[in-house]
Amino acid sequence: MRVLFTHSYYLRFDPKQWRIMQPYAPLGTIYAASLLREKGYDVYLHDVMFAENAETLLPVLQSVKPDILVIYDDGFNYLTKMCLTNMREAAFRMSEMAKQFGCKVIVSSSDSTDHYNKYLDHKADYIIIGEAEQTLLELVDGIKNNSLSEENTLGIAYRRNEQTLKTPARPVMTDLDTLPMPAWDLVNVEQYRQAWVQSSGYFSMNVGTTRGCPFKCNWCAKPIYGNRYNARTPENVVAELKHLKAKYNFDHIWFCDDIFGLKPGWVKQFAKLAHDEGLQFKFKIQSRADLLLKDEQIQPLAAAGCDTVWMGAESGSQKILDAMDKGTTIEQIAEATSLLKQYNIKPAFFLQFGYPGETIDDIQLTLDMIKKLKPADLGISVSYPLPGTKFYDKVKEQLQSKTNWTDSDELVLMFENTYKPEFYKELHRYVHAFYKKTMSLGTAKELLLKPININFKNIYTALKFPYYLVKEMRQKKALYKLL
Numbered sequence: 450m451r452v453l454f455t456h457s458y459y460l461r462f463d464p465k466q467w468r469i470m471q472p473y474a475p476l477g478t479i480y481a482a483s484l485l486r487e488k489g490y491d492v493y494l495h496d497v498m499f500a501e502n503a504e505t506l507l508p509v510l511q512s513v514k515p516d517i518l519v520i521y522d523d524g525f526n527y528l529t530k531m532c533l534t535n536m537r538e539a540a541f542r543m544s545e546m547a548k549q550f551g552c553k554v555i556v557s558s559s560d561s562t563d564h565y566n567k568y569l570d571h572k573a574d575y576i577i578i579g580e581a582e583q584t585l586l587e588l589v590d591g592i593k594n595n596s597l598s599e600e601n602t603l604g605i606a607y608r609r610n611e612q613t614l615k616t617p618a619r620p621v622m623t624d625l626d627t628l629p630m631p632a633w634d635l636v637n638v639e640q641y642r643q644a645w646v647q648s649s650g651y652f653s654m655n656v657g658t659t660r661g662c663p664f665k666c667n668w669c670a671k672p673i674y675g676n677r678y679n680a681r682t683p684e685n686v687v688a689e690l691k692h693l694k695a696k697y698n699f700d701h702i703w704f705c706d707d708i709f710g711l712k713p714g715w716v717k718q719f720a721k722l723a724h725d726e727g728l729q730f731k732f733k734i735q736s737r738a739d740l741l742l743k744d745e746q747i748q749p750l751a752a753a754g755c756d757t758v759w760m761g762a763e764s765g766s767q768k769i770l771d772a773m774d775k776g777t778t779i780e781q782i783a784e785a786t787s788l789l790k791q792y793n794i795k796p797a798f799f800l801q802f803g804y805p806g807e808t809i810d811d812i813q814l815t816l817d818m819i820k821k822l823k824p825a826d827l828g829i830s831v832s833y834p835l836p837g838t839k840f841y842d843k844v845k846e847q848l849q850s851k852t853n854w855t856d857s858d859e860l861v862l863m864f865e866n867t868y869k870p871e872f873y874k875e876l877h878r879y880v881h882a883f884y885k886k887t888m889s890l891g892t893a894k895e896l897l898l899k900p901i902n903i904n905f906k907n908i909y910t911a912l913k914f915p916y917y918l919v920k921e922m923r924q925k926k927a928l929y930k931l932l
Contacts, residue, residue: 453515462535465858470648475523483632494635503542518547522558524673525705541571557581565606653701662707670835683719702732709734720753733757738781751792762798765818766811795825803831879924886917
């Protein structure tokens with residue numbers, strides 16, 4: 450039996466990400482493909498990361514002639530959780546094309562988990578709800594052997610006699626080491642390498658060490674892996690890294706976990722094993738301010754090669770952090786940032802504006818935090834209501850026809866808040882201008898105080914201060930007109 454895998458994250462449909470051009474292969478997809486191949490199935494991959502449109506699937510269907518099309522989105526990529534309408538419509542089109550070729554269609558994604566009826570309307574046969582590998586294997590085995598008992602298959606939605614049915618949830622996997630290594634051989638790795646080298650000067654690959662997040666931020670959706678937290682062993686992760694380094698010679702790794710190294714002692718053991726194996730590489734992770742201050746996390750991260758830590762700082766206002774059920778404090782953000790810098794790890798902040806109740810005073814506190822802490826990078830968004838969250842339940846009555854962005858740079862506030870939606874679009878531009886001015890001024894001061902840091906990049910950044918200052922003043926004027 451032939452199983453063709455694809456996914457619905459088309460980089461071209463996301464103009465901001467296409468400009469940045471730092472693509473990561475669909476890790477969740479190739480995990481599932483690897484498991485089916487291990488069980489004896491002929492598996493193929495149509496990777497749409499660089500594809501122009503959904504129609505590129507057509508010649509693949511003609512050549513492969515699959516029995517089953519699996520549209521399996523990468524649950525490790527936070528962009529897929531946003532359920533962008535461009536990607537959803539592409540998934541619908543691929544499902545419809547596959548049915549014209551007589552394929553069974555199985556879909557696994559955050560969006561299909563939340564909106565399974567929409568996907569069933571567009572010819573999908575089965576929607577996998579939540580973690581998908583074991584459910585997928587059971588579905589494919591049942592289809593192959595003509596023995597599928599739909600009502601006894603946990604974790605699916607399907608139609609029978611025009612009625613939508615949904616089975617109980619499947620228990621999550623706890624021993625992640627039992628999964629085979631992802632099927633990287635199905636991916637055109639050189640295409641990813643060329644994109645990275647041209648845009649950034651190095652090649653980064655993605656590796657997952659955990660699934661789930663136990664923290665309770667009330668705006669964070671977890672439709673695939675949930676609130677649990679299960680980790681691969683450090684030994685298993687290091688074995689994969691050795692394999693990837695030998696075969697693909699990466700320069701950098703993105704550990705794409707929601708939370709990296711939460712398990713006590715995990716980071717220390719990982720750092721020791723990586724050192725013992727002679728693995729030398731830079732990597733970035735996502736973490737929390739409070740977690741970084743526990744279990745002596747930062748020193749072993751630095752020893753292992755951690756280059757950047759993205760923290761969900763979210764806001765400089767404790768009032769807003771508490772409203773989000775974030776569970777962190779402004780003081781923890783400052784302390785973690787300082788410690789990371791001491792170990793030459795770049796702290797980067799995710800910021801979120803537009804949470805209900807946020808005022809211009811709260812926004813100013815966030816700007817003050819940026820100015821004081823000077824993170825190495827910022828990721829800025831506005832509050833985005835995702836199904837299954839307390840935040841969504843709070844604002845869902847205000848959501849009308851528009852409940853999703855078309856792409857990740859749309860930044861439209863989809864509910865009523867303190868200020869109009871156009872204010873938050875302008876705020877996004879202003880904060881970036883403010884940040885660049887702040888960092889330029891900081892670099893200029895540093896060059897005066899520490900001439901040893903003189904290099905072309907720092908000189909260039911410092912000399913652009915007048916430009917950034919004027920731009921920030923213009924953006925601020927435009928922003929305050931909208932108050």
